[in-house]
Amino acid sequence: MRYEAPTTVDAAVEFLASQSGDCHMLAGGTDLLVKLRSEMIEPDAILDIKRIEGMKDITAENGGWRIGAAVSGAEMNEHEALCAAWPGVVEAVGLIGSTQIQGRATLAGNLCNGSPAADSVPAMLAADAIVRIAGPGGVRDVPVGEIPEGPGKTSLKANEFIASIFLPERPARSSDAYLRFIPRTEMDIAVVGCGVSLQLDESGKVARARVALGAVGPKVTLVPEAATAIEGSTLDDAAQAALTAACTSAASPIDDKRGTIAFRKHVAGVLGRRAAKIAFERAGGAA
Amino acid sequence: MALDDRSKTRDFKVIGTRPVRPDGIDKVTGRAKFGADATAPGMLTGRVLRSPHPHARIRRIDASKAEALPGVKAVVTRADFGEVPEDVFDILDNCMAGEKALYDGHAVAAVAASSPAVAKRAAKLIEVEYEPLPHVTDVDEAMKPEAPALHEGRTEETVPEGMSPNVISRVQFGHGDIEAGLAQADRVVERTYRTAATHQGYIEPHACLASMGPDGQADLWCCTQGHYLVRNTCAAILGMEQGQLRVTASEIGGGFGGKTTVFLEPVALALSRKAGRPVKMVMSRSEVLRASGPTASSSVDVRIGMTKDGRITAGFAELRYQGGAYPGSPVDMGSMSAFAPYDLENVRTVGWDIVTNRPKQAAYRAPGAPMAAFAVESAIDELAKGFGLDPLEVRLKNGADEGTKASYGPTYPAIGLMATLEAAKSHPHWSAPLGKGQGRGVACGFWFNFGGDTCVSLNITPDGTVTVSEGNPDIGGSRASMTMMAAEELGIPYDQVRTIIADTGSLGQNEVTDGSRVTFAVGLATIEAARNAKREMCRRAAMVWGIDEEAVVWEDGAARPSGPNAGEHPPMTLAEIAAIASNTGGPIAGHYEVNAEGAGVSFATHMVDVEVDRDTGATKILRYTVFQDAGKAVHPSYVEGQFQGGAVQGIGWALNEEYIYGDDGVLQNPGFLDYRVPVASDLPMIDTVILEIPNPGHPYGVRGVGETSIVPPLAAIANAVSEAAGVRMTDLPMSPPRILAAIENG
């Protein structure tokens, strides 16, 4: 096995192009090393992207924020302006693993891993994040929702890697929130995850919302019915009930060691309702 | 040995204080050497190949490709072990499968190689031809006559004919007439309770370093609760003489019963014998969970009758425990302890030991008792609450006391159950208000506490300090306790005594660190060894003074003339006597070797407040208080630590921990990600109240404290959750999906 740590995107792309075998990207390594050590994968090469310029940077761009692919969860949580703009995304990243994991785990890695239960992905999907992918043809930007394809599967090609993730400008009277359910208080994989991003109009009603669910299907998905359920409302009881029902009905989970179908469907509704309330309050909404 | 008369009133100088433990600095600086921290010149890495099948006949093993790989120095299979004595057959078969692999993760071969990478590649090159067989992992399923049978001919004569060969034995305890008792009751609760298998969850995986020479002498370094047991077991398995195998216990990173047997050790010795080089083996976490011993899962039927004023008229329990692929579940201990806290006229338990395609169970803290207490204490709580009675009052009304004939036979001497209940009743926790969605539960628990073979050697050094050698691995601070008891007895400061754990070449036989026996039994032997040393020191002083040795007493760390000679000579301190030891007959030591008897049973009452989120079924532990009888708390901080640790393991067992098997018989959660032990953020502080009702069988009144604390929490939490959720919970773990389903089904 080879270990390569290039310092430029070009060098990284070139290295990828030169590899005929199985090459894995290393950013925080918190998923990759687990797979490596448990012998789920036996890569021919590992490409460490952390020394590439810009990969560890959080930069303001067009009113939004560009987050380098190697920025750790801890670094995001320590960035005050980012926390203020996208509290839901930052709290979702912050829920991944322990303090130790936070020191290494990245938004990009969480996305690339392709887990339907990835905490940051519903939050990013609700936030309309844009993923910048580097590859042989240069860089391309795609909406985050186009990356996951199924458990462990993404639309990234073998010679591509995520360079950064862009969180767009936060409009006035808007905010986001992410909640997940786990059996303990920490250290578990989400049994259900829900990200909600919403914007209020001047009268305090929800003008636009995006609701995304994780761990209740083969990939993280947007639930437009849930958004519709609260748009035009002040998140009154009826809107909350409609949102709950929409999330429960949109969830199509499986029974496994972490939860049952019935439990996950029910909790998807509960979390949708609770996350929406938090986002609504953060956006300045009054119940 | 009897309790010293003066121990009830005496002023201890060292006992009851909280000094820094002798191994403390090493453990906070990273210097302490645990199982995986040893190395040896020329050391090889050993690795085990494990069965992917829950039940399969092993048709053929071909290791030729592995043996041909450069760097591979030895491969062993069952063929490398000879015939072994019957009492270690199952242990060997569990360490290295013979005709059949009996569970997912069962060892089938092992390799020793020059590096971990080569060992890994070599293990993959070993070809095993399996014939998969039908399997069974559930205890109730395994009892059915049509269930796949693991063994033939292992059933004991206690089992009625016509049952599945998976039913190994039946035990029965009790007295009185159950049906007559139930007839007197105003209400009878009859329910079935189930608990999942849980693992001890020690953070240190099993590890060892074995080295055997061509002369047949061998050294073994390992993390174990009993290196003498490791020696005896490995010697029997490898056909060695016990004296030829020296075992040194490393520091041990947790055990809780799980390190009271062998897994890697005989394999490492066999590899070393074949390779002619030292072999180190370390389990991965996944191997620990798949192939070391969890405790039994259980299914328990209970019938208890109570009058409306809270008197228990009869108690019956039928307990079914599966202990994995070999006989020996702790159902006997469960059956004996189920009703032990109560004074009952009519009581009976029946226990069934059952085998399934799971790893061979190992002891887990008060083995067998927590599941039994969960069932009985839940039923008593339901009866009490059904009559609108105070659950503590009901327990006080029926509780066992001195003179009670225990449900398992003997008549109790002085015991502390009532003291724990009284302390619970008067504690502010009991009267604190509860909020909406919250519930409070209480439960009692019992453990026997053990004695057993014990050796202590206490030596006086020439400069007048003291070394204590004992043979029980220190799993939670026992070196501090031994040091304290030696210092107390000798009347010298704590820091002038150092206690070490001696290897198997240095002392006689020592029973395992189990059954909460160490502070009691090793403490007793330490005290007696110190007394022997004191007698010798008094004799030396008498020689110097030219008086009868009977006319010398030991007080405050010095020999003093007594009786008619009192005041005739200035006292001779321990250091002064030590300094002239060579002149008075040679080095001074005190030894004590005993099969320690007189262990005192212990009781605890636990009280817990929980809040249940009715939308998600999540339980939060809000407040927890442990009331337990320690007999005498030698080092109160470590007594509190045992209470707290046991309670939290119980919390894990009650709420989230479980072995999850799929229909394929494969363990689905062999890691700390999905085998969910409690983390710091799950918990509140765990308050403790230490009661001290002296054990009449120990000079200072010490009882064991390690195990009782895991017995009540399962039921205490279930009682609290049942109150908070408004529905009786009977299956553990009370995971959120289970609680939510119970709430929805009403």
Place this chain on the structure above:
Amino acid sequence: MWGSLAEAADGSTEVEIEAGTLRELLDGLAGEYPGLAPELERGISVAIDGRVYNDSWFTPIKPDSEVVLLRRLKGG
């Protein structure tokens, strides 16, 4: 004696054995009730006046002692 032992001892929950020590008691039991042999071989613990003994043959038993046979205790 516990239930299983009682069955093996022809249903007797209490038996009388002439014995001054634990060893004499166990030998006497095995002699009088051959059905007990397998249980005794598997190992038992004995409580004499509430105190548990494992293997000490010469533990004295007084005429008024309460002797209770238990399953062999195994701890964690």
Place this chain on the structure above:
Amino acid sequence: MSQIHVTTSINGDQTEFLCEPDETLLDVLRDRLGLTGSKEGCGTGDCGACSVTVDGRVVCSCLMLGAEAEGHDIGTIEGMAEGDKLHPLQEKFLQEAALQCGICTPGILVAAKALLEHNPAPTEEETRYWLAGNLCRCTGYDKIIRAVMDTAEDMRRAS
């Protein structure tokens, strides 16, 4: 498979080592450098017994390649005391019996030190969540949490 040459600083000492490309920092520390104070409890980042700091940030050394250490400052339990002077956390853990078997202790001390550097006045809840990735099976965490908070208070008073 050729080995990689790595230059790093460990507990303030410049250190060079060779490692396999797929070798973890934990294995390098334990097997190549003799720093066995960091423990492997799980190998999956779930127990925290292998906690070390990298440029002051606490990470699981089992989930980091040795090769990644190039140019970074690594801190392990062996570097926590200054000479014979224990760190206040180490002192407090001894005084308050905040360890039983001691296998998780190195990782907990490394993580707790990082906590106090990051937040000198943590609440009980903050302390519990910060240490949630450090499993302890013996103590029930009570004495550990108290010891960390008591140390924080002592250090605040002393400064």
